[in-house]
Amino acid sequence: DAGVTQSPTHLIKTRGQQVTLRCSPISGHKSVSWYQQVLGQGPQFIFQYYEKEERGRGNFPDRFSARQFPNYSSELNVNALLLGDSALYLCASSSTGDGNTIYFGEGSWLTVV
Amino acid sequence: AQSVAQPEDQVNVAEGNPLTVKCTYSVSGNPYLFWYVQYPNRGLQFLLKYITGDNLVKGSYGFEAEFNKSQTSFHLKKPSALVSDSALYFCAVRFPYGNNRLAFGKGNQVVVIP
Numbered sequence: 001d002a003g004v005t006q007s008p009t010h011l012i013k014t015r016g017q018q019v020t021l022r023c024s025p026i027s028g029h030k031s032v033s034w035y036q037q038v039l040g041q042g043p044q045f046i047f048q049y050y051e052k053e054e055r056g057r058g059n060f061p062d063r064f065s066a067r068q069f070p071n072y073s074s075e076l077n078v079n080a081l082l083l084g085d086s087a088l089y090l091c092a093s094s095s096t097g098d099g100n101t102i103y104f105g106e107g108s109w110l111t112v113v
Numbered sequence: 114a115q116s117v118a119q120p121e122d123q124v125n126v127a128e129g130n131p132l133t134v135k136c137t138y139s140v141s142g143n144p145y146l147f148w149y150v151q152y153p154n155r156g157l158q159f160l161l162k163y164i165t166g167d168n169l170v171k172g173s174y175g176f177e178a179e180f181n182k183s184q185t186s187f188h189l190k191k192p193s194a195l196v197s198d199s200a201l202y203f204c205a206v207r208f209p210y211g212n213n214r215l216a217f218g219k220g221n222q223v224v225v226i227p
Contacts, residue, residue: 104157
């Protein structure tokens with residue numbers, strides 16, 4: 001079975017531009033979360049979606065938004081990119097049930113120049 | 114607020130020696146605890162988790178972790194380190210009955226010396 005898949009794997013954007021990152025969860029997983037990992041730090045929680053509804057939001061500005069589709073895939077959008085948005089963006093999925101393991105994708109490397 | 118501490122920046126160990134990566138947490142209640150490993154330019158790979166039950170948890174690739182509630186610790190261990198274990202290791206905590214938000218420590222770079 002395929003794991004969590006993310007696209008694109010790498011991209012370069014200019015300050016002020018907008019970016020959309022995509023994620024497909026593991027088959028059967030209905031919960032998708034997004035994390036930002038800046039070089040040298042641990043991942044930071046951005047969003048969680050379950051059954052197309054936002055279930056949690058981290059301490060990120062409104063420039064960050066996300067959505068989940070009926071097939072449980074998800075998109076993360078970042079508007080008005082700043083140099084500090086350069087990071088590895090990780091998508092994670094899990095099945096329903098408390099205590100279930102959260103599995104991560106390989107991430108999307110975003111460089112803002 | 115949830116907090117996870119991984120006090121050491123880098124752990125150096127000779128191949129074949131025991132490996133320990135330390136993690137302490139400072140949250141109330143009974144959180145769920147996780148260890149993940151990250152190889153260069155890759156995502157996070159799940160190693161093991163503690164939810165409830167036996168304090169010694171066994172995971173992937175020969176790793177295990179011991180939950181100690183009184184010391185609020187969840188140290189990762191491996192009896193005999195391999196060169197291929199060289200990677201970045203993250204401890205994470207999540208509250209039960211809530212969302213799937215994980216709070217991560219800063220990570221520990223493990224270097225296994227041949």
